[in-house]
Amino acid sequence: MDLKAHKNLATLKQKEHKKFLDALKRKPPKNLDYTVLETHEEVFENIDCLKCANCCKTTGPLFTEKDIERIAKHFRMSPAVFEQKYLRTDEDQDKVLRQLPCPFLGEDNFCSIYDVRPKACREFPHTDRKKIYQINNLTIKNTLICPAAFDFVEKLQQNLDKK
Known part of the structure; x- marks a missing residue:
């Protein structure tokens, strides 16, 4: 997967996606x-996150106390x-990873803590x-990171146009 090409396309489509998502809100x-x-x-039938793992390489989840x-x-x-070794407090006072890519991501894109991973990881890309x-801004941001989120917005437009 060419993530640079993906990000370029997602950047080009940001205004269109924002307009579409804002219309859903209205x-x-x-x-x-x-x-x-x-x-x-439908999107996740055709996406293999293990071939990408861009979310784990470029963004860090918020860690709740749980x-x-x-x-x-x-x-x-x-x-x-654990906090001292892996986490820091960001400008919003959230607990986030000290470093990226995620230290729990293996060379094979498998997560070494998959069964106990943070809630934010389990829910990503929130589609x-x-x-x-209610999460339009997050969805738009995620289209830049996650090919599945981008495909989701594109396909949602198509699916709603059919109805």
Whole structure:
């Protein structure tokens, strides 16, 4: 997958995608949540995240206290030691990774903590969410990072045009 070409295309389509998503917010179509879920499933039938892992290479998730406790327990260390070793507090006072790419990402794009990964990782790219229009800015941002998020917005437009 050519991630540079993807980002260029996603950048070119940002205004169009924003306009489309803003229209959903102003007047959500009937059965939008159903169409969103259907579109999400359709996109992920054709996407293999292990071939990309751009999210893990370029962006870091927020770590909740529950995430920290769960992952620290997995490593048999205290939450404080886990935080000291892997996390920092950002300008919004959120706990985020000290470094990118994610230290838990293997050469093969597999996550070494997949079963206990942070909630933000489990939910990324947030394309199966109800009331998708509530996260328009995040969705637009994710189209630049994630080919699946980009395909989702494109396909959602198509699916809603059919209805």
